[in-house]
Amino acid sequence: MSEAPEVNAQKSFKNYKITLLPGDGIGPEIMKVAVAVLQAIAPKFAITFEFETALVGGAAIDAMGKPLPDETLQLCQNSDAVLLAAVGGEKWDTMPSHLRPEQALLGLRAGMGLFANLRPAQILPQLIDASTLKREVVEGVDILVVRELTGGIYFGKPKGIVADENGVRRGFNTMVYTEPEIDRIARVAFDAAQKRGRVVCSVDKSNVLEVSQLWRDRVSAIASDYADVKLSHMYVDNAAMQIIRNPKQFDVILTGNLFGDILSDAAAMLTGSIGMLPSASLGESGKPGLFEPVHGSAPDIAGKDLANPLAQVLSAAMMLRYAFNEGAAADAIESAVNQVLDAGKRTGDIMADGCERVGCVAMGEALLAAI
Ligand SMILES: NC(=O)c1ccc[n+]([C@@H]2O[C@H](COP(=O)([O-])OP(=O)(O)OC[C@H]3O[C@@H](n4cnc5c(N)ncnc54)[C@H](O)[C@@H]3O)[C@@H](O)[C@H]2O)c1
Ligand SMILES: CC(C)[C@H](C(=O)O)[C@@H](O)C(=O)O
Numbered sequence: 314m315s316e317a318p319e320v321n322a323q324k325s326f327k328n329y330k331i332t333l334l335p336g337d338g339i340g341p342e343i344m345k346v347a348v349a350v351l352q353a354i355a356p357k358f359a360i361t362f363e364f365e366t367a368l369v370g371g372a373a374i375d376a377m378g379k380p381l382p383d384e385t386l387q388l389c390q391n392s393d394a395v396l397l398a399a400v401g402g403e404k405w406d407t408m409p410s411h412l413r414p415e416q417a418l419l420g421l422r423a424g425m426g427l428f429a430n431l432r433p434a435q436i437l438p439q440l441i442d443a444s445t446l447k448r449e450v451v452e453g454v455d456i457l458v459v460r461e462l463t464g465g466i467y468f469g470k471p472k473g474i475v476a477d478e479n480g481v482r483r484g485f486n487t488m489v490y491t492e493p494e495i496d497r498i499a500r501v502a503f504d505a506a507q508k509r510g511r512v513v514c515s516v517d518k519s520n521v522l523e524v525s526q527l528w529r530d531r532v533s534a535i536a537s538d539y540a541d542v543k544l545s546h547m548y549v550d551n552a553a554m555q556i557i558r559n560p561k562q563f564d565v566i567l568t569g570n571l572f573g574d575i576l577s578d579a580a581a582m583l584t585g586s587i588g589m590l591p592s593a594s595l596g597e598s599g600k601p602g603l604f605e606p607v608h609g610s611a612p613d614i615a616g617k618d619l620a621n622p623l624a625q626v627l628s629a630a631m632m633l634r635y636a637f638n639e640g641a642a643a644d645a646i647e648s649a650v651n652q653v654l655d656a657g658k659r660t661g662d663i664m665a666d667g668c669e670r671v672g673c674v675a676m677g678e679a680l681l682a683a684i
């Protein structure tokens with residue numbers, strides 16, 4: 314009699330090449346947790362990961378004299394996806410602006426063509442009491458901020474600081490959007506809305522800014538291709554207020570680079586902590602995306618095992634879903650996050666009465682145990 318065939322022998326593993334950019338501050342601590350989670354999940358879904366770590370931000374300035382070395386950008390461009398933690402810190406705050414760690418993010422976004430930044434803010438039931446807002450305000454919140462990421466005032470020219478003949482300095486930036494830039498990000502928002510609540514609120518400052526008048530005009534024009542999606546417009550100052558007053562009115566918020574930066578931090582706080590919020594930055598289809606937490610390098614808690622690694626871990630889940638179409642593996646990571654929160658594990662930023670305070674490392678261990 315012949316032996317029973319080895320059932321798993323034929324299983325084909327998919328291999329994904331991921332560039333890891335741990336960066337500064339709490340970056341390396343939270344990245345370690347995310348990588349361990351990815352490694353734990355991989356065999357369960359017939360996936361293998363090829364990780365390569367590169368220098369970015371302050372770490373790259375210290376080692377190579379610039380925030381985004383060419384080698385790092387090339388590695389990112391040639392990988393299947395990029396997982397970034399955070400950059401920045403006081404040590405580099407006095408550098409000239411083109412040599413600041415934050416420039417690495419702008420260089421990556423421009424160099425990889427990452428024009429669409431998706432920042433979901435969803436309140437997990439376990440964290441309702443970690444929000445500084447009332448339960449009835451935040452319960453059920455599920456917002457997607459779609460932020461334009463390679464245009465607007467972040468990249469507009471002219472910009473600079475110049476001195477006049479009397480030595481009085483003038484600082485200036487330019488907020489600029491072209492029609493194609495507005496159209497493509499609007500389509501991302503409408504496409505996303507079709508898969509969610511079919512409501513888009515476009516946020517601008519068209520009562521004052523010409524660039525916003527063009528924005529509103531083009532977003533309204535693109536909306537005519539999406540009859541099943543309801544579009545409204547809101548001024549950014551009102552939007553900041555409405556996000557706090559009644560966040561449940563929002564489904565997809567579509568906005569430009571600067572307004573999206575600010576509103577996504579506000580939306581983050583609805584969910585309890587900025588330490589919970591992942592993001593995806595995407596370009597043309599087929600090109601690698603970049604996945605990172607919304608928060609920064611949190612220098613105030615770096616190196617103390619206090620960081621919440623969940624935004625980083627959830628960014629890894631977004632990478633699996635958006636870059637690799639590995640929805641089941643992403644679900645498994647999200648379910649592990651839910652399990653550790655159900656078990657009452659909390660880092661300081663999301664601590665609540667009756668829960669167990671843990672550090673970054675212990676939170677990672679709890680996730681691995683859940684997986
Ligand atoms: N994407 C990025 O890399 C990014 C984003 C924002 C800010 N930054 C940079 O980070 C540095 C610090 O900026 P900041 O203080 O304005 O913003 P930040 O997001 O780093 O920190 C704001 C506050 O939130 C807390 N926090 C942030 N992430 C946390 C986490 N995972 N767990 C627990 N607490 C967390 C911090 O301790 C701090 O009190 C600056 O150099 C800034 O330019 C980088
Ligand atoms: C650090 C900075 C360049 C960055 C931004 O302004 O986009 C950050 O705040 C973010 O939200 O990713």
Ligand SMILES: [Mg+2]
Nearest residue numbers: 574575578607
């Ligand atoms: Mg920001």
